[in-house]
Amino acid sequence: SQKIEQNSEALNIQEGKTATLTCNYTNYSPAYLQWYRQDPGRGPVFLLLIRENEKEKRKERLKVTFDTTLKQSLFHITASQPADSATYLCAPHSGGGADGLTFGKGTHLIIQP
Amino acid sequence: EAGVAQSPRYKIIEKRQSVAFWCNPISGHATLYWYQQILGQGPKLLIQFQNNGVVDDSQLPKDRFSAERLKGVDSTLKIQPAKLEDSAVYLCASSLDPGWETQYFGPGTRLLVL
Numbered sequence: 663s664q665k666i667e668q669n670s671e672a673l674n675i676q677e678g679k680t681a682t683l684t685c686n687y688t689n690y691s692p693a694y695l696q697w698y699r700q701d702p703g704r705g706p707v708f709l710l711l712i713r714e715n716e717k718e719k720r721k722e723r724l725k726v727t728f729d730t731t732l733k734q735s736l737f738h739i740t741a742s743q744p745a746d747s748a749t750y751l752c753a754p755h756s757g758g759g760a761d762g763l764t765f766g767k768g769t770h771l772i773i774q775p
Numbered sequence: 776e777a778g779v780a781q782s783p784r785y786k787i788i789e790k791r792q793s794v795a796f797w798c799n800p801i802s803g804h805a806t807l808y809w810y811q812q813i814l815g816q817g818p819k820l821l822i823q824f825q826n827n828g829v830v831d832d833s834q835l836p837k838d839r840f841s842a843e844r845l846k847g848v849d850s851t852l853k854i855q856p857a858k859l860e861d862s863a864v865y866l867c868a869s870s871l872d873p874g875w876e877t878q879y880f881g882p883g884t885r886l887l888v889l
Contacts, residue, residue, distance in 0.1 A: 666817075694876060703883075704882055705779070705866050705868070705883050706880050707880070708877045708879070711877065751817050751818075753817075755876070761823065761830075761876070762808055762820035763808075763820065763878065764817075765817030765818050765819075766817050767815065767817050
């Protein structure tokens with residue numbers, strides 16, 4: 663069956679450092695993969711989408727990589743700030759058929775001042 | 776641009792009672808989704824509408840859950856009767872049209888079943 667794995671433990675990073683979050687998937691052949699941010703008591707907010715033919719995508723301090731051979735996406739936040747503290751969800755998608763997303767459990771990121 | 780609206784924000788009911796949630800998507804968004812998010816888990820898709828038709832309801836527990844989007848705009852999700860394991864946040868999301876990958880989520884309705 664399809665499985666999406668994200669860092670199960672909370673990730674504590676010191677302010678100013680780069681935070682790296684991992685998303686591994688099995689039994690998927692995603693056409694694209696999305697990353698969302700979720701704050702307590704709020705719905706997820708879209709951050710970045712990367713397609714299978716893209717190795718890397720950037721948006722301001724955010725960078726996503728996508729390795730279809732390793733079946734893995736990495737999400738980087740450079741120059742991290744306490745305001746980056748949140749849960750980050752990944753969602754690989756086959757691109758075909760229905761468009762509902764299947765999410766990983768998410769990684770709880772804590773940026774310490 | 777107004778975001779996805781949901782109500783109520785919180786609901787506490789006893790098991791075997793019924794409950795309904797309401798969602799108003801972003802204006803012009805043809806596709807609407809309902810997700811269930813249990814504490815510590817990622818959101819799980821329950822049902823997807825394209826205008827007022829159901830595209831995917833394969834993960835909707837149809838013996839107790841129902842949803843409708845009669846005029847292709849607002850949607851309601853109902854649980855009847857509720858079970859303890861239905862305690863979760865129910866998220867509504869919308870997107871411009873099928874194949875538009877980005878989804879916009881509402882704040883969710885937090886349901887507690889006692």
